[in-house]
Amino acid sequence: MSKPLHSSVKPSLIVRSLQPENQETPIQFINGDTIDPNLFYRRNHFSYPLLTSSNYWLPINGSVEIPRLFSMQEILNIPSKMIKLVLECSGDKRGLFEPKVFGEQWQKGAISQGYWKGVPLRALLELTGIKKGAKEVVVEGFDYGKRTDSDQVYSFSRSLPLDKALHPDTIIAYEYNNQPIPLKHGFPLRLIVPQWYAMASVKWIKQIRVIESEFQGPFQVIDYVYYPNRENNIDTLPVTTINVNSTIQKPLDREVLTTGFHFINGIAWTGNGVIIKVEVSTDGGKSWSDAKITNQKKGNYEWISWTFEWPALEKGEYTIMTKATDSFNRTQPASPFWNRKGYGYNSVDKIKIKIE
């Protein structure tokens, strides 16, 4: 008469806000090699623009030799490349800062991974040519609206310095995981900037402009800037490269477990180089052991998965911590680099569990 009900339990995103839509992935479901579109975190500043590809043209203008309008067909005719990479919101883990900061209170799930296919931005810029005084490439999205700090309407626009724009792996993508890019993730074209936090990977590209100055848009010079001081704007730094980081996916924080052997699992990633070591502590940081890295990365921009078998033989409360180190010897700090807008949190990951 009674049997377990299987398979009807489906994971879904965790809502942070609906207008604009901001939702994150429950970390226990980041277990695959790539994230399905339905579990891909969503981070927006404005309403979704609704675009069709039938009449889509990509303009490239500004400080170029020949301004051009590229049709989708022209773009599809250029040799493509596929890149597997981590996209992490620079506000990922913002909710963990102490003292707390304002803005979306992301926990640990504003991160994703998948295959993006498209053409190098460099290939398009070779077709337009770049003038001598060129300094930055501004990519504008179709999403726009009012910010809380101004009455003006802005589109979401970001610039890249020329060397990053011309990097062969900086692509104008048209497919995600072998499908057209989902509407909520940038259809029909999205800039993909490996190694940088995901604000750089502008969605729904409207136009690309080469400029001879430093771009001053609010998403460049107000947001996505590290402000180390609460009360002033001294010593600021732009948010760019992803910090070395790790997340414990299992067990969950504050979980109660039985005595016995448990697997502690998670992921680790970095914006520069590759992860070479993940250490785990089950005694609150007094001692550390190496976790086993269970997948060897094929590309340079992927997260690694790690696991650690823990003999939890004594009842009690345990603080479990993880610390990743990358090939540039960068490692996760014991306490986060606090900044007023809450970007780039990468302190040692920490959960507390109870064995009973």
Added chain:
Amino acid sequence: MSKPLHSSVKPSLIVRSLQPENQETPIQFINGDTIDPNLFYRRNHFSYPLLTSSNYWLPINGSVEIPRLFSMQEILNIPSKMIKLVLECSGDKRGLFEPKVFGEQWQKGAISQGYWKGVPLRALLELTGIKKGAKEVVVEGFDYGKRTDSDQVYSFSRSLPLDKALHPDTIIAYEYNNQPIPLKHGFPLRLIVPQWYAMASVKWIKQIRVIESEFQGPFQVIDYVYYPNRENNIDTLPVTTINVNSTIQKPLDREVLTTGFHFINGIAWTGNGVIIKVEVSTDGGKSWSDAKITNQKKGNYEWISWTFEWPALEKGEYTIMTKATDSFNRTQPASPFWNRKGYGYNSVDKIKIKIE
């Protein structure tokens, strides 16, 4: 070419764990009079039992004059009543306790409201009769499994003292919002106990037993007990009546708003009597003003909605707090009653926002 994309943004539950399934409602979507089954929080100790009503019988036995097996048809033939009530998990808001406690880290969304229709438990017990020495009524659910603290298998069972079991509004429900009870919320029969935290409202009823002693099941004497001390089991109290409480639904914690008039909205509820007052502070508790109660409750077991229009004319950071008071003059405390398993959190609700 670009227009806003509407209607594709749907709220969903926030996953706390999947096996067993524990999910809560994002508080910003608790805006209706009743909660749809797809947004109704889910709290389970074990796997879902899968029941059909075709061969369902409800046994009532133990210290009764005539043990009986009731068919669904017999139950449906008894005069029914419909009750609109709040069901709140006693662990609602557990994640807010400081120092933190173990268990599911519920935020503010383990609460629901709707119409339950069924027959008074009292009507069934009048048909079986109750023996003189009877003390409690034990209701057992079809869900069962192992606990972390024992190797034995237990079903989820809870007892009610005789007076609560015989209260005319304590019902054996077969409908939720005019539909058969959803599979995940107790189909085909669920005990509904108004005014008590929802652990008392046993789902998937397997049998009802009248006993002459105090029930000693683990969900009665280990869980759902207030343990005021971290290190010992002194001064414990059973978890029963819902505490007076309120939740701010809008704005969200750590939201950034523009200067101007804003509505602060939320709900308030209590297990005993009715809410007579909700106060709001926008200066961290220094001064308080009455919020406007926007719906008059028709029943005794419902939450009320409240709103407060706030002229936020100066930029800065604000701590917004709410405090509900009920007709027994119970009010929300300034700091929560800490207890080791984290039940009954009802401290003044508090969020922090920024006006810029």
